[in-house]
Amino acid sequence: MGMSVAERLRECGHRVHIRDIDAKREALGRSLGFVVHPTAASLAADCSVIIVLVLDAAQVREVLYGGDGASSHEPSQGALLPVIGPEHRIIFCSTVSPQEASFACHLIVQQNAIALDAPVSGGPARAATGQISMMIAGPAASQASLAELLRVLSNKIFFISERYGDGARAKLVNNLLAAINLVGGAEAMALGEKLGLDPQTLLALIAESSGSSWMLAHRMPRALGMASGITAQTHVLTKDVKLANLMALEQGLSLPMGAVAAHQMQATCDEGWREADDSAVFHWYRKLFQTLNARFHMPT
CATH class of the missing domain: 3.40.50.720 (NAD(P)-binding Rossmann-like Domain)
Known part of the structure; x- marks a missing residue:
């Protein structure tokens, strides 16, 4: 940037x-x-x-x-x-x-x-x-x-x-929610595709409905090939959501959804999408759901 x-x-x-x-x-x-x-x-x-x-x-x-x-x-x-x-x-x-x-x-x-x-x-x-x-x-x-x-x-x-430090605190709270919204949106979109729904039609529907979010609207078009370019590399948001989880731990708190988001973002990096646009988390879910008898393991 x-x-x-x-x-x-x-x-x-x-x-x-x-x-x-x-x-x-x-x-x-x-x-x-x-x-x-x-x-x-x-x-x-x-x-x-x-x-x-x-x-x-x-x-x-x-x-x-x-x-x-x-x-x-x-x-x-x-x-x-x-x-x-x-x-x-x-x-x-x-x-x-x-x-x-x-x-x-x-x-x-x-x-x-x-x-x-x-x-x-x-x-x-x-x-x-x-x-x-x-x-x-x-x-x-x-x-x-x-x-x-x-x-x-x-x-x-x-x-x-x-x-x-409060600027950093505010930014990490924002990016925590951004990662949660991105991962949740990718999961939902990948499920819809697995069910045989047209992804572009599904995205258009969600964008005008209660399931929409800023991250879904701005990231999923790239995941679906409807837009090009890299807005933010996967490893950057992965770093940020990990920092948000650490920030919570320092307050004696755990973030169940934050932990899942960090896990899925890191998994996306590990699958070779570290330098790709962070919408690549959709491709991680797509790959998971296409695997025969795929099982989802919650992070401990």
Whole structure:
């Protein structure tokens, strides 16, 4: 989603600098007119506002500490943390645990810079048009200082609280429900197909009936070959629903439906659809239901 955010900023008149660990993505960025940097530190030397939009907590720490310092928490050459100061504003948009989000933001604040915990939802297509959802947590003054830029990125901004980590909490609750809806929709659609119903007709019916959900409406057309492209890779939502389950466990709670969703999403990854659109969970169910005498085992 990061490249789409960069394109949105460029289209709105901003000069965009990028850093990516994927050389192919950097080459793409260069072809789009972005200034490509070899390290996060190099980027920070030219930019006062930095958006961190990476896959997971490990990559967030790599940005902060550098590739050689992420495991030891000792900044290495090229790291962001040692070079930022009061002139910098850092927006963390990655989906990580509340603890990781809070940890990263407090590290930035200790450098006298501004930080926001601001995960996003909506996928690359909506990011490119400024229509992603943003869940913002951090001091009110920090939120206000970045309000104009945030409105460029999103027309659906939710100011959750002033407590770092609450942006992550809200995002994980949302993605928990997204995974449950996706898995439930895939299961129902695969059952309908097994019963001999036409999947496209069934989807059209459900979309106008009580069984519909946002995830069903936006993912199943791709699963059925009615639309193309990848909105979100399967392993990304799998990671998020696992984080949501862990977040609940830390509160002494178990999530029966969340556990099933995590299990089915991981099973889809394990069957070879890790990098595919997350609607591939439908294909996992289709394969299961086509197996003679298939039995469904609930996760323990």
